[in-house]
Every structure is written in C-alpha cells, then in structure tokens.
C-alpha cells in the first residue's frame with residue numbers, strides 16, 4: 001500500500017492527538033505531535049526565565065534557540081513517542097496549564113516556527129506520517145494527501161482538557177482552563193506567521209457530539225478511501 005502524509009489540524013483540545021495516535025497505530029505510520037515541540041520550546045523558555053506572567057524576553061529566547069534539541073522516543077508501554085528536550089524526557093512537564101498559558105506566545109515567534117517547521121518537514125519526508133498541529137496542512141505539508149480539520153465547541157474542549165488535568169492530579173479550575181483554551185484559539189488564529197486556518201482542501205470534522213470510536217471510524221473511513 002502506498003504511504004501518504006496525513007495532516008490533522010484544529011483548535012486546542014479538539015482531540016486531534018487522540019485520533020492521530022489511533023490512526024498512526026492502525027496504519028503503521030509515525031505519529032508526530034507538533035504541539036509538543038512548541039511546548040518543549042516554551043518549557044525551555046520558562047526554565048531559563050525568559051518568559052513569565054510579568055515579562056517575555058523574546059530576543060534572549062531567539063538567541064538561545066540553537067541550544068534546544070527536541071527529539072521523540074517511542075514508549076512501547078504507552079504506545080506513542082514521548083518528547084525529549086536536550087536528552088531529558090519532558091512529556092509530563094509540558095502538559096501543565098502553566099505551559100499552556102505561555103505556549104501560544106512562544107509559537108507566534110517566526111524564528112521558533114522556522115526552526116520547528118524545518119524539523120517537522122524532515123520527520124515527514126518519507127511519508128507514512130500522521131502529524132497534528134495548527135499549520136500542518138497549510139504550511140508544513142501543504143501537499144499532504146489527506147487533511148483533516150477538527151473542531152468542537154470551546155465548552156466541550158475545555159471540559160476535555162479540564163478532565164485530563166484533573167486526572168493527572170493537577171489543581172485547576174474549570175474557568176481557568178476555558179479561558180486558556182479561548183485565549184490560545186485567539187492568539188493561534190490571529191498571529192501573523194502561519195495563523196490557524198482550515199486548509200481549503202481539508203475535511204472538517206466537528207466532534208462535539210462524537211465518541212472517540214465514532215470519530216476514529218469517520219477519520220479511518222476518509223483515510224482508507226484516500227490511500
């Protein structure tokens with residue numbers, strides 16, 4: 001069977017990564033979570049105090065971008081690849097609300113996008129990849145054979161993210177999570193460089209009322225007729 005490139009884009013917490021992982025596993029493709037890469041750069045910026053609630057030293061971060069090495073290593077217990085920053089597994093650390101609060105600001109910096117997009121394109125150069133993010137079908141792989149654009153109401157998405165954070169044991173308020181989802185939606189779709197928009201040739205799926213199984217069946221059907 002020929003291998004294709006599958007781009008899954010959409011707003012925050014639409015369940016992109018869930019369906020992307022399921023699809024990659026089913027097809028024997030590589031799954032790449034591009035959001036994890038933006039989160040890794042954000043985590044680096046936080047560790048070096050380049051970004052906080054009070055200030056953001058963009059120049060200092062941009063100067064240090066060469067010091068950042070992001071890699072993925074497959075975890076067979078979990079069934080997906082975890083993200084590493086300079087050799088350290090940061091999969092758990094990057095999923096906090098704190099990182100979510102800063103990540104869209106970091107992801108709006110053109111130098112950060114340039115660096116990560118190059119790496120993402122390299123990871124997908126042999127096809128057989130499912131990548132999820134915000135600009136995969138528009139910028140990273142504009143020629144992807146299959147493009148999906150996922151949506152759901154902000155309320156539904158915030159509830160899903162809230163449940164995930166509570167399950168991890170994080171202490172968060174629902175309203176804070178909802179505010180973060182809405183803020184990221186706004187910044188991601190209004191930034192100058194690679195704003196989040198639906199590619200003209202993407203298939204839109206609103207999963208507000210779909211179970212995981214129904215969503216996966218829908219995406220798999222589209223993938224099967226494309227391959």
Ligand code: C5P
Nearest residue numbers: 034035036038103104107133134135184
């Ligand atoms: O997918 P996830 O919610 O983990 O992404 C975190 C953030 O990374 C997004 O809100 C967005 O600001 C940024 N991002 C991006 N482009 C991508 C993937 C993520 O700008 N391709």
